Amino acid sequence: MTTTSASTKPAGARVRVQRFGTFLSGMVMPNIPAFIAWGLITALFIPTGWAPNGILGGFGNEAVIGWTGSRTALAAAEDGTTFPQYVGLVGPMITYLLPLLIANTGGRMVYSTRGGVVATIATMGVIVGSTIPMFIGAMIMGPLAAWLMKKIDAIWDGKIRPGFEMLIDNFSAGILGGALAIGAFFGIAPIVTAISNTLGDAVDWLVSNQLLPLVSILIEPGKVLFLNNAINQGVLTPLGIQQAQESGKSILFLLEANPGPGLGILLAYTFFGLGIARASAPGAIIIQFFGGIHEIYFPYVLMKPILILAAIGGGMTGVAINVAFQTGLRAPASPGSIFAVLIQTAPGSYIGVILSVIGSAGVSFLIAAVILRASRKRDLAAGETGDLSAAVAQTEAYKGKSSAVLGGLAGQSAAGNGASRSTEADAATPAHTAAPTRELRTIVFACDAGMGSSAMGASVLRNKIKKAGVTGVAVTNQAIANLDGSADLVITHRDLTDRARDASPNSLHLSVENFMASPRYDEVVGMLTERGNTNNRDEVTR
Template sequence: MEAKVSKKKTLKTQIQKLGTSLSGMIMPNIAAIIAWGLVTAIFMAAGWFPNKQIATLITPMLNYMIPLLIAYVGGRMVYEERGAVVGAIAVMGVIVGAKVPMFLGAMIMGPLGGWCIKKFDQMFQDKIKSGFEMIYNNFSSGILGMILAIFGVFVINPLVTAGSTIMSKGVDWIISVHMLPLANILIEPAKVLFLNNAIGNGILVPLGIQQAAQSGKSVLFLLESNPGPGLGILLAFMLFGKGAAKASAPGAALIEFFGGIHEIYFPYVLMKPALIFAAIAGGVSGTFTFSLLDTGVKAAASPGSIIAILLMTPKGNYLKILAGVLVAAIVSFIVAALILKADKSDGKAEDELAEKQAQMSQMKAESKGAAPVAGQSAEKAVQEYADVKRIIFACDAGMGSSAMGASLLRDKVKKAGITDIPVTNTAISRLKDEDGLLVITQEELADRALQKTPNAMHIAVDNFLSSPKYDQVVLNLKALTQLNPEKQIQKKNEEKPTKNQRLAEIDYAAVTEVDFIHHDQREGSATMAASLFKDRLKKVGKQVPVKNLGINELEDSKQHLVIVTPEAEKNLKLRYTEVQVVTVKNLLEADEYSYIVERLA
């Protein structure tokens, strides 16, 4: 393994996990929040182009659309589509009759609905008789959703309403006594520990939307998303930094300020921890300026780009917003410059840091108690990549920095002529443990990535945008073709397998679930086929679960043996790479079934 991290769950990891769960419900719905913010800013009575008819969208989008979407995503995080539907039904109980937008209620009822239907299925789903699966699925979700919605009306609604009122008044009081800037004393260090999405999208955005619905704007949207503190630190590195940090700072500053990817300046702070005081000073001064000028934005500015912030700025507030960003950048620049000028190191350690880390990893792999034979260690390092089938960049939110890192490595892989290994990005919470997976993440998040994918190969980097480990990955993957040329020739010349060969290639020992996929919403035949196949297994005393699923409901894992018609096969293979597939002409009756049943565990 390229990087080995402790499996022990630290307090920071637990906080990150909770924050990721909260932000995970908000992040997929940022587009909906932005849509609401744009409609409000442009078409409300005090907007740029007032339109009474279009403005009627504002209240329903705020009170119904956004909470429903949040609850749907929250339920899906717990139990995929069934959890999503039950969560959306349940949240209606807290929405109806509420005098405040029910974002907090949605973040409670969505996961609660998903958890309840998941536990219900665990108790009863395997006891359902063949042919009654559809009745069970529909009525269990509907009845449980109804019960939770009623529970929400009488229990959760009053509690959340009271809690939202208390929090709203608390925020208003903090703002009124000019103490809001002190929040950045906690926010800035938490951002550097990769809790930025948890704080911004999990806490500040829901509170900010509630405040913006009442007053037309909120400064809370700017507490975490202000690009000024990061810009000031990077400008200081441009003028007073040393070595590689100074050389990379200009590009990082452009990406942070205009691209809104704040994670790019975190490694600079981690490299010199004293710079956290520069970030805090910039954040406090920027928020103080916003509060002093009584300004804010209409909706969440995500990512935290100056472009996104200006798009969400209400009419007449542009100079005030720019003033707050500028003050934050100047203050953080001054503090960072003083810290960097006081640094007496020659910058050599910074330039050699990545090289030494790579060298230590190689030495660790080679040291087995005796000196290796010449050339042996290099070949061994290459062979560690022999099983890699897929590379995933994982960060807290699955956007921004991980997307840019994946793009950089994808380009390097493509130029090296490696076409059979996809490079993608995702949120750590969505990682799935699977064979042949190489996970690349930031060092601060490495322990969480290992917990999610203990069987994967892991690489931890300081900075997604500039790591020499990318070149090592490409070189090792490229070297595989030289160490195993006969394997590459065989791969090019292999013929299309026959039906019997395809069945024989299935890893039946790995299969823990058989799935029938219905095509074009035709659930009837797939439901009956699943029922008949389940009966076949019961007759021979085998208990492998058999399910009828939609094509988007699968988990991409070789533990799933998927049976489809030729019409659905193409769409299936476009979506999934790891599931094991058997294609049959007739779902209800196929010669392949006897062979499959005989070999399943």
């Protein structure tokens, strides 16, 4: 049950930046729950939090004489009384836990568990050798250490005498990890610290000169072209966390996560759009604004590229309001849902953050409405109501892979034109072989990050299996890099099937074009039903 497809490898600076950003995002995104946990603990227990607690928040006399951010072991109050300076949870989590999680994830992406272990060891040198949170250092040392371990293992692969494999493997990893930790302490940490301080000074200069809104000129087009991950994960998130540690919040977390610009554009299509674009915009609003999946509005921009001006105008407005109110979030808001933004909003910043969302949505709506109204008569006269399917295809081309959300949007567009895009695309894929001879007990949906599109696809198939009365089949989702060969069937987008086959060669593989609406799911359910995995069977043949 495998399919093959010819694909051309894209080239160019845009694709290289996109791939780099995707790799950075792959290190950060799986660890977002840890960032959220840190943000909630910070919001609760620091002196300016909802429930200040010296033991958990990591402060002593600062609660008496005012928060200073001091890290001294003892601190003196104004009357000379000393209070112990507790370590707490906030400091150790941002200093050690979060960078080590990123490093371990990056190492696993390069060289599985062994790479993750060496990456974690090496990153400790960067952490201890610096006075700031080493997120950039972790993104450098994690993959680098794993890559070096992989190359060293290749030197004596197949040359070790039987019985000495564990000895060589353990000591080589330990020696390399220790050496890299020492090298990172003296070499990488000072360099990364200097880079971080320089970038931080640049941001402070933009803020002090009221120029920060200008970054929207880069961020908003970058989002539509899927080039934002390199900036967001590589620069904004590390700097934002450093600022949040020092002041309890950072405006940098809002530069991209603000759902206002996209909301305004979709509202404009709802009132002034044409054809399927207008009909689908209200549903897209729910996914974008409440679900936080911003890419849902990108095809609407690509249908009329001049609408990027609306996104830029809305983004600049939101940033300007946040600068004026000196607002910020405690931790990254991911995904960029209004709920995630409000949960991570620092105390005292709610008014500014809410106004920034409303203001950015209002400005982007006005600009987009003017553009759509101005071209409405011309579009109607030319019989052009907007080709949403083509815009979705272009968006997926920019992204470099299929998207479950965009696939569903394309399905709506195709249905409006009397054809199913996903069905046609899947039908165009070479047919798979007959039913497999092995029992299907574990089905895994795999994509780059193991989240998002693969999770949605797994949910769709899981519901189909449940409705068919099939039991005893586990349907899960995970990253391609984490495939361990235990899955009976691996389902991927057709562009990722070759990578999945390399990662899990003993599994059956199924390629689909659209995770949300593939006809191949019905074939899988049919095979499961034929094999008797239904509620009316007492036993299942293994």
